[in-house]
Amino acid sequence: MALIVQKFGGTSVGTVERIEQVAEKIKKFREGGDDIVVVVSAMSGETNRLIDLAKQIGDQPVPRELDVLVSTGEQVTIALLAMALMKRNVPAVSYTGNQVRILTDSAHNKARILQIDDHKLRTDLKAGRVVVVAGFQGVDENGNITTLGRGGSDTTGVALAAALKADECQIYTDVDGVYTTDPRVVPQAQRLEKITFEEMLEMASLGSKVLQIRSVEFAGKYNVPLRVLHSFKEGPGTLITIDEEESMEQPIISGIAFNRDEAKLTIRGVPDIPGVAFKILGPISSANVEVDMIVQNVAHDNTTDFTFTVHRNDYQNALQVLENTARELGAREVSGDTKIAKVSIVGVGMRSHAGVASQMFEALAKENINIQMISTSEIKVSVVIEEKYLELAVRALHTAFELDAPATKSE
């Protein structure tokens, strides 16, 4: 008999009919003998409806009151799900964040969980009840209602699993697992049985939106096995867990991630003196623009070239700042390009395998794809290429690293 925390997002509980389907699913788990704690989000659309009400009053809603307002969204769902369970003769009880007591700091709208009182939950589980907990919300030490910010329900699930030392935290979504890459780009993409927390973090930060980064970090920190599953389809999903060294047959690369959200900026002919990087990036950061990849070429004639990427939404802003900087530094030229894409190979296996990066470059070269920038981490190699080659690059890498599903399988 296992203790499982299950999290269902807004789409999975978007209508009463779907809530009934979720109740049906939980009933089957209970019949299998597992203890279940369920974390739910607000019904899809509800949080936006509430925020719209607040926005009608003012553009900058008072953060404390916004939390009082939006936390009602999950409260509605927990009540309805508990009703749907009891209708099926599954004993159940609902709790708000305050009732559990999910203690957070007082940072309204983006609070962090400090502590979870597991007393009530354990009593209910012992009595055979399914416990239905409102995600995304908590209470500070003064009894003020707080919310964890958008997507915080995943974090609630993981935090509850950690507090209860649950055997698994299952995140139900609208995909049936984590894939080697986006199946819309590569039809041969395969669902991964397993992926490590680190790999998942890299995939998430690269634009794979299956899980909230924060919840993966949290799960990794407390070593809570996470599983991504489809809400309404059967299947084992993908288990996200620690790196098990004994797994000999681990693939070198777990997946190919990519995004088209970035733009590239280059400043050429900058004096190659200490502190020049800060002189270039300081003003960018002061303008609240986040920088992703940074490349500085070796100096040549006492000047150097400097390239970095930012989110496309920040491109115009960053370009203006950079042009000012160029004038001040007496740089030769500033240029930019929004038609780029970033492609990354991710895998803990590359730690112990030399030559993974060059294998990647070789695969791209074979397709005549020019690499504009390169950056590497311990478990990831990212390149920036021209946007129009993105799909071609992803497919070539997917094949080169032997991630394609066997033709006989019809997954």
Add this chain to the structure above:
Amino acid sequence: MALIVQKFGGTSVGTVERIEQVAEKIKKFREGGDDIVVVVSAMSGETNRLIDLAKQIGDQPVPRELDVLVSTGEQVTIALLAMALMKRNVPAVSYTGNQVRILTDSAHNKARILQIDDHKLRTDLKAGRVVVVAGFQGVDENGNITTLGRGGSDTTGVALAAALKADECQIYTDVDGVYTTDPRVVPQAQRLEKITFEEMLEMASLGSKVLQIRSVEFAGKYNVPLRVLHSFKEGPGTLITIDEEESMEQPIISGIAFNRDEAKLTIRGVPDIPGVAFKILGPISSANVEVDMIVQNVAHDNTTDFTFTVHRNDYQNALQVLENTARELGAREVSGDTKIAKVSIVGVGMRSHAGVASQMFEALAKENINIQMISTSEIKVSVVIEEKYLELAVRALHTAFELDAPATKSE
């Protein structure tokens, strides 16, 4: 500087625009120097929307979970009103029933308030904040969310006023006060400056829907001065307070109440033996039908006639039960009539004035209105008449007891 508890119902906070109007109103009170605690209901329509969601799952929603669900309605309103106040630079803070701590018993959906912790509220008032409290809800000693049942927001207002020893509890509604009778029937009806708790209770129980009976009882018990006012029109409203003996000019009759919701049943030729009343009304009560007026005529030939009224919705049911009883008792005949109306004169003044009832009967006789049943209490005389004479009877009584507004006044 007074401490005022103000309660705004669902219609008064039915849209964001109206919530802003309420905020504007409260701001003016604050500028006048009063300390304000505001109690609000759910935005009109919201409670029904939530109940509909629950009904989609099952006809008999689990009471505990129904309270978790519907209590979100007021929680939305308190947040929005607090935001609207702060937008106007009026410091404000919102509290749910649980946050205040409004302790109730555990009778979900119809809980009773046991105790109110006034600690937080006093601290906030001292700091110059308007406190916005969710009506209709509380929490039991185990931390379960409870609701007081429909209309319970009035009760929350009165209970808070009692706990805080407020100078006045103001109930804002869609009428500008309590009238001598329904102005739709008698255009000369006048707004009462004052009415006693007892009179208000009689008026309410007779169908005048201005206030919830329970909140009036509560206000009377704790001697909280209640004032009924219009949410969006200026005016002093009607003060509901204790009977002040010194008021010499008190009118004998404060108002004329009436309702058309009842039906009359008669059983004739019943053996006049002890226990016969119970034999007749016992089965009616067992069928969950509530009986209002009861009249038994003096016996004659060892048999008696027995008449009572029930709600019209219960008429068919009651008639069937009564016919069975008639067979068992060997009664002569059973008859019924749904085309009746009840008219009552209400006033604490009649305690010290003889002949009020006969003055009433005289006024009706002058209009040739036949009286079918009579019942009296210390501050009320009620008669049952044929329904078609209702308006005529109310107007005649309104004039006879000198309640008509002077012709010069254009109220």
